[in-house]
Amino acid sequence: MDKEFTILYVDDERGNLNAFRNSFRRDYNVLLADNAHEGLNLFEKREIDLVISDQRMPGMTGVEFLTKALEKHPDPCRILVTAYSDIDAAQDAVNQASVFRYIRKPWDTENLRKTIEQALSLYKLKRQNQKLSDELLQKNKALEKANQELRESDQLKYDFLKIISHEMRTPLNGLKGATQLLKMSTQHNEGSSETEFISILESSSERLEQFMLIAERISSLRAKLYSPQLQETELASLLSCIAEELEPELKSMSQGITYQLEAENQTFADLELINICLREILLNASQHSPQGTRILVATHSDPNYLHLEISDQGEGFSEEVLKNVFKIFVKGRDDVNSYRDHTLGLNLALTKLVMDLHKGVAEAFNNADGGATVRLSFRHDLESLVEGHDLDNDRLSDVSL
Secondary structure (H helix, E strand, O other): OOOOOEEEEEOOOHHHHHHHHHHHOOOOEEEEEOOHHHHHHHHHHOOOOEEEEEOOOOOOOHHHHHHHHHHHOOOOEEEEEEOOOOHHHHHHHHHHOOOOEEEEOOOOHHHHHHHHHHHHHHHHHHHHHHHHHHHHHHHHHHHHHHHHHHHHHHHHHHHHHHHHHHHHHHHHHHHHHHHHHHHHHOOOOOOOHHHHHHHHHHHHHHHHHHHHHHHHHHHHHHOOOOOOEEEEEEHHHHHHHHHHHOHHHHHHOOOEEEEEOOOOOEEEEEHHHHHHHHHHHHHHHHHOOOOOOEEEEEEEEOOOEEEEEEEOOOOOOOHHHHHOOOOOOOOOOOOOOOHHHOOOOOHHHHHHHHHHHOOOEEEEEEOOOOOEEEEEEEEOOHHHHOOOOEOOOHHHHHOOO
């Protein structure tokens, strides 16, 4: 039967060597050497798990031998056999050769057996720990490689957004100009089919321009090229202005907005960024709610945050989409009956970036009674966290995509 461990025993007395081999050869692979130099040679030829050496040997002491062995072969456990009078040698063995234990001559077989078992148990544990450490190191390297590839993939997304938004700007301006000219030429034909087509062109152009604005903001925020400016912002007034802008969309769906706002709803925010986010969230709530329903807009405070919640009465998020709702370019199921299982677009991805920039929190969840809610939480102490009204965007490097 193959034996798990190999033990080297070094002693210049042949009787001790024979006694050791006879006592332990059934349990271990036993190697013998009658001098230190031969012992060092065996280290170069064989895999050794435990070395036991006598202290008093001609040419090289046990401590010197174990110290030399330690230099090239630090892993095997070491045991020194010494006489009662060699107390100094025992101390040197601990300090210089890092021995596991020293035993006194003449050694007792059973006591030596227990010492060997303890030494090999420790050796085996260290070897297992080393193996686990090596495996962990390899996994960490693989994870870092995967993370790097993910970062590169994410950067490609933002580079794509930047290119798209830039390349679309010129043709969009041309489209808007041509639409305006058509509108002027048909201003006396209200109710005609041309007027209806022009209205569609205007609406589509505005939506495309909003998409480009969001894409540009995401790109600039990620590249840290945009420096947000904080100012005191009353959410009630801001929401009222946005609702007025969205009135045609809401009216076409026979929808309305119900407000449940606390008296104190001021926060510090970058007005332009928050305006874009709230407009997109409200527009999403409208698009994902049935005709004739109402969107609920509510605020409430706790000691740390002012919470703004916008709730619709739609189907809610699927579980798959809910996991990735703040990521860009996320595709859900191809279910034509489920609005939120299609590509989510960029609006909530921008919202997450903006709230991180404000050191706040963006959340999305399904309501118990149906529909979905997007919650934005603004910190009460945001102004005191920054110098002046400039807010750094270091947190954006951690935003999930």
